[in-house]
Amino acid sequence: MVNQQDLAFLAAFSDAANAHDVERIVDYYAPDAVAISPVFGEVRGRAAIAQTWEQIFITMPDARISVSDVLKDDQRIALIATMTATDHVGWFGLQPTGGQIIYRVIILLTCLDSKIVREERVYDLANVRQGLEKARIDAELNLAAEVQRALLPRNVYRLSYCEVAGASTPSRQIGGDFYQFIDLPNGEIGIALGDVSGKGPAAAILAAMIQGVLAVGCRSGQDPSQTLAGVNAAIMALQLETRFVTMIYGILNASGKFVYANAGHAQPFLVTEGRLSRLAAGDLIAGLFGDATFPNHVVELRPGNSIVMFTDGVTDATNSAGENFGEDRLSEHLKSSQDLQPSELLRRLLARVHQFVGDTELADDLTLLALKFSGVPRKAHLTH
Numbered sequence: 001m002v003n004q005q006d007l008a009f010l011a012a013f014s015d016a017a018n019a020h021d022v023e024r025i026v027d028y029y030a031p032d033a034v035a036i037s038p039v040f041g042e043v044r045g046r047a048a049i050a051q052t053w054e055q056i057f058i059t060m061p062d063a064r065i066s067v068s069d070v071l072k073d074d075q076r077i078a079l080i081a082t083m084t085a086t087d088h089v090g091w092f093g094l095q096p097t098g099g100q101i102i103y104r105v106i107i108l109l110t111c112l113d114s115k116i117v118r119e120e121r122v123y124d125l126a127n128v129r130q131g132l133e134k135a136r137i138d139a140e141l142n143l144a145a146e147v148q149r150a151l152l153p154r155n156v157y158r159l160s161y162c163e164v165a166g167a168s169t170p171s172r173q174i175g176g177d178f179y180q181f182i183d184l185p186n187g188e189i190g191i192a193l194g195d196v197s198g199k200g201p202a203a204a205i206l207a208a209m210i211q212g213v214l215a216v217g218c219r220s221g222q223d224p225s226q227t228l229a230g231v232n233a234a235i236m237a238l239q240l241e242t243r244f245v246t247m248i249y250g251i252l253n254a255s256g257k258f259v260y261a262n263a264g265h266a267q268p269f270l271v272t273e274g275r276l277s278r279l280a281a282g283d284l285i286a287g288l289f290g291d292a293t294f295p296n297h298v299v300e301l302r303p304g305n306s307i308v309m310f311t312d313g314v315t316d317a318t319n320s321a322g323e324n325f326g327e328d329r330l331s332e333h334l335k336s337s338q339d340l341q342p343s344e345l346l347r348r349l350l351a352r353v354h355q356f357v358g359d360t361e362l363a364d365d366l367t368l369l370a371l372k373f374s375g376v377p378r379k380a381h382l383t384h
Contacts, residue, residue, distance in 0.1 A: 006077060009114065010070060018064050020057045026050045030115040037121040049119075060085035065105070073234040076212050078205070079107040106205055110212060122205050156343045157181045157189070161254045161375055164191055165342035167350055168367040176203025177311050177367035180211055182218045187254065190218045190227075193309040193369045194247030195265070206243055209234070214249065224249045224261035228286060228294035232263070235287035244287030248309055256301035256373050261294040266315070269331065270299065271306040271338045276331055279307070303375035306342070308334060313364035317357050325356050342370035 009028075016024040026046045029035075033049060036042045040052045056063060063085040071078040087101045103123060110118035157164045166179040176196030184190055192214055196203040213234045217227040227249050235244065248268065250260030264285035267278040279299065284292040301307075310330065317325040333352055337345045346368050353366060 006072065007070070009111075010067065010077070010079065014065060014067055017053075020061075020063075022050050022053045022057070025053050028116055029119075030112065030117045033115070033117050033119065035119040035121075038123055059088075061088070062086050071238050073209065073213060073237060075110050075112065075216060076209060077109045077111065078209065079109070081105050081107065106201075108205075108208060108212070120208060122201060122208070159189060161256075162189065162252060162371060162373050163342050164189065164369070164371045165346050166193075166367070166369045167346045168365065169350065169362070170365045175199055175365035176207050177313065177365040178207045178211055179309075179367060179369045180214055182215065184218060184251065185221075188251050190214075190249065190251050191309075191369060191371060192247060192249040193265070193311070193367060194245050195311040195313075195365070195367070196245045197243055199365070202243070206235070206238075206240070206245070209238075210245060210247075218249075223296060224251060224259055225294050225296045228261045228263050229292075232286040232292050232294070233290070236290050240287070244285050246282065246285050248282075250307075252301070252371065252373065256303075256305070256375065258299050258301055258307065258373075259296050260299075261296055263292075263294050266310060266312055268307050268309040269334055271308065271334055272302065273304070274335075274338065276334060301373040303373060306338065306345075306370060306372045308345075308371075309369040311365060311367040313362070313366045314353060314368060316364055317353050317366065318360055318363065319356055319358055320360050325353055329356070342372050345370050 013025070013028050016028070026049055029046050029049055031046055032044065033046065034042065034044050035049045035052060037052065040055075043049055043052060063083060065081050065083050067079050067081045069080040071080070081104070082102060083105050084100065084102050106122045108118075108120040108122070109116050164181055166181070168175070168177050168179065170177070176198055178192075178194050178196075180190075180192040182190035182192070194207070194210060196207045196210070210231055213231050214227065217230045222230065228247070231245070231247070246263055246265040248260060248262050248265045250258055252258045260279065262280060262282040264282040267281055270277045270279055280297040283294050286292070286294075299307075315325055315327050315330060319325075329352075330349075333349050334345075337348060340348070349368060350366065
């Protein structure tokens with residue numbers, strides 16, 4: 001819940017922005033703060049952040065921001081605001097119109113000790129006015145898509161005992177699917193895959209907030225059940241009637257023990273010595289019931305075993321004849337590809353789905369995550 005201290009902080013921050021007072025603005029950031037924007041990409045440190053604000057005020061000397069709503073979870077605050085300025089210099093390489101431009105911006109702030117440590121901006125250009133053409137909207141959404149891809153972890157992650165890979169193709173320029181790999185302090189790895197209801201900017205914003213909740217919960221020593229309960233509480237606190245998420249979060253250690261919880265998501269495949277089975281079915285969806293619980297489940301992996309997670313966009317992908325790709329085709333591919341490393345398995349699987357779909361437009365985002373357990377290598381020893 002947003003308190004009076006939060007509101008005072010945000011009011012002062014907004015006043016500094018509307019006064020174009022860069023020195024006062026950057027004082028609200030931590031020295032090592034990170035800022036992510038579809039326009040500037042990712043920048044680090046006060047000096048770099050100051051340059052982004054200076055560029056905004058040079059480009060839009062009469063820019064003003066008006067906050068219409070504020071949402072908050074544990075450490076993150078979402079400002080829903082409207083930016084107003086005059087199109088003096090032209091957007092996306094087009095000639096300036098000289099008219100007023102109005103667009104919505106959502107600013108996600110992660111704060112610690114009353115300082116901003118992370119800022120993420122998402123622009124919704126659906127309501128851009130005064131003659132800005134469709135090409136301008138497409139260009140901005142492309143930039144937003146690049147930022148969303150940057151928020152996903154790198155495609156392949158390796159530890160001494162496992163390899164993990166993820167891949168995602170949004171049905172629109174930005175989507176609501178996400179995956180995440182998280183280094184845990186004890187040397188274990190946390191992996192998550194989720195599917196936010198809906199599509200487009202609204203789903204992408206909620207996905208980004210969930211990733212923030214995950215990062216905080218995982219590094220605080222919570223188990224998967226507790227972590228999903230935290231995600232559920234965060235979504236419920238936002239009071240979004242039509243927004244929820246299905247997701248899986250699990251933790252793997254070097255012995256092969258995989259502890260996971262499932263919030264209403266499709267059952268992952270477990271590949272063991274040429275056999276396919278399914279992990280436990282999903283429980284309640286996160287974001288619908290305040291008292292929902294998400295039990296932990298455990299599976300012991302042996303070297304060479306894999307787990308493959310997917311969103312329903314994969315199995316629901318439809319070709320021109322109206323056929324779905326389906327779980328049968330998915331399982332057939334996994335059976336024939338079990339010796340591959342995760343990254344190559346996902347590359348071939350996505351290629352097969354796209355070949356099946358052909359020219360038919362995707363109706364939903366496609367997201368996959370594969371984990372392969374190799375075991376801890378034994379130390380070499382001499383024999384006589």
